[in-house]
Amino acid sequence: MAKRTVSDRESQALEKAAAYLPGGSNGNTVTMDMVIRGGRGPRVWDLSGNEYIDYALGSGPMLIGHANPEVVAAVSEQLSQGTTYFGLNEHAILLAEEIVKAVPCAEKVRFASSGTEATFFAMRAVRAYRGRDKILKFEGGFHGMNDYGLMSMAPSKPLDFPAPTPDSSGIPESLQGDVLVAPFNDIETTSAIIERYHEELAGVIVEPLQRIIPPAPGFLEGLRDVTRRFHVPLIFDEIVTGFRFAYGGAQELYGVTPDMCTLGKAVAGGFPLSAVAGSADIMEHFAPSDLGTPFVMQEGTLNGNPIASVAGLATLKVLRREGTYERLFATGNRLKEALTRLLYQAEMPAQVVGEAPMFDVIFTDHEITNYRSILDRDQPKVMRFNELLRERGIFKNHSKYYVSTTHGDAEVEQTISAWKSALEALDV
Ligand SMILES: Cc1ncc(COP(=O)(O)O)c(C=O)c1O
Structure with a gap:
């Protein structure tokens, strides 16, 4: 397959990116040597027209594909009414109502603009609710870019549990005392940490499927039991899984209801909106109270922005249609099975990990249970594989395939032949 062609326009844009953006990048974990011009359904085009x-x-946000006509129509109509008001708008209220109907743990909803903010505010809320400071998170768990979330998300030299290591420079050292780290899918160690620290714990935050690693049978149930036993609120970070794994998210798919969750990506249909949702007794802390309930301040210029809210409502309307999730899972499973078969035929030590709407290959022969079990995976190989795939017309981020409801037979077949050809090239 020929290398992609790069037009003068794209080359010039990349030169400007190098001049004006640190590292020529927007900071995201995807290749930065191409500039995307647009997208439609399950496809995107770069500035050179590839x-x-x-x-x-x-x-993740474009779960129903790029430029969905219903989302475009809803947003276009709202644009002419003005784009933000700061005060309440009807669309955000209707979106909150829809979230409460859909998501098992949701009794009340508070909007923010990004996943990073949503997890940050969820953690602030449980600290106010409990009157304690410590947050327990899982090693390898990703909760955005706030200082708490960026503890032991990708430690190169993990410490003994529950000690955290900051993933970024610029995080105050003092915060390390407020974060405990546990191993995902290890309920014994996690329960022991919760039991030992419960007097100081504000809450536990977990991705119900950590990155692409599914919860082991009984893990989320065990976590629910132990947090309930010690009255420690459990937060599911469903920024990725919300409305993707089922209409009610991972909590519906896995049948475990947390006290709170965070939502983003799909719920905003590609616009900047996120949400914290949860039980009324915790969520009421977001409202000033005459009764002495500790108040959690959470103002935001774009909270519940009307454009994002109509995009979210239009997206959810599409997702509610009969058969949507069945088709999404059927497509994802076809892809997962094909990739597994091709890797087996190529005799590569590799596993396809995740759920149908979101998965990737991990080059390892160990059992995959948590962050430490994939520390010695062959990461350069996956990067090379991704690069070979891009040359063959497949665009993805470093560590995930996200499947949309618009990926169909043509995309599945084209992807399988790209995988075949890229695996042959990877083998040499
Ligand atoms: C599980 C999870 N939580 C939080 C975030 C942060 O969301 P955002 O990038 O909108 O800040 C992400 C982003 O990918 C995520 O995957």
Whole structure:
């Protein structure tokens, strides 16, 4: 397959990116040597006009594909009414109502603009609710870019549990005392940490499927039991899984209801909106109270922005249609099975990990249970594989295939032949 052609326009844009953006990048974990011009359904085009099947989906938001006509129509109509008011708008209220109907743990909803903010505010809320400071998170768990979330998300030299290591420079050292780290899918160690620290714990935050690693049978149930036993609120970070794994998210798919969750990506249809949702007794802390309930301040210029809210409502309307999730899972499973078969035929030590709407290959022969079990995976190999795939018209981020409801037979077949050819090239 020929290398992609790069037009003068794209080269010039990349030169400007190098001049004006640190590292020529917007900071995201996807290749930065191409500039995307647009997308439609399951495909995107770069500035040079090369076409790709898109498995990045904007890092997840475009669950119903790019430029969905119903979302475009709803947004276009709202644009002429003004784009933000700061005060309440009807669309955000209707979106909150829809979230409460859909998501098992949701009794009340508070909007923010990004996943990073949503997890940050969820953690602030449980600290106010409990009157304690410590947050327990899982090693390898990703909760955005706030200082708490960026503890032991990708430690190169993990410490003994529950000690955290900051993933970024610029995080105050003092915060390390407020974060405990546990191993995902290890309920014994996690329970022991919760039991030992419960007097100081504000809450536990977990991705119900950590990155692409599914919860082991009984893990989420065990976590629910132990947090309930010690009255420690459990937060599911469903920024990725919300409305993707089922209409009610991972909590519906896995049948475990947390006290709170965070939502983003799909719920905003590609616009900047996120949400914290949860039980009324915790969520009421977001409202000033005459009764002495500790108040959690959470103002935001774009909270519940009307454009994002109509995009979210239009997206959810599409997702509610009969058969949507069945088709999404059927497509994802076809892809997962084909990739598993091709890797087996190529005799590569590799596993396809995740759920149908979101998965990737991990080059390892160990059992995959948590962050430490994939520390010695062959990461350069996956990067090379991704690069070979991009040359073959497949665009994805570093560590995930996101499948949309618009990926169909043509995309599946084209992807399988790209995988075949890329695996042959990878083998040499
Ligand atoms: C599980 C999870 N939580 C939080 C975030 C942060 O969301 P955002 O990038 O909107 O800040 C992400 C982003 O990918 C995520 O995957």
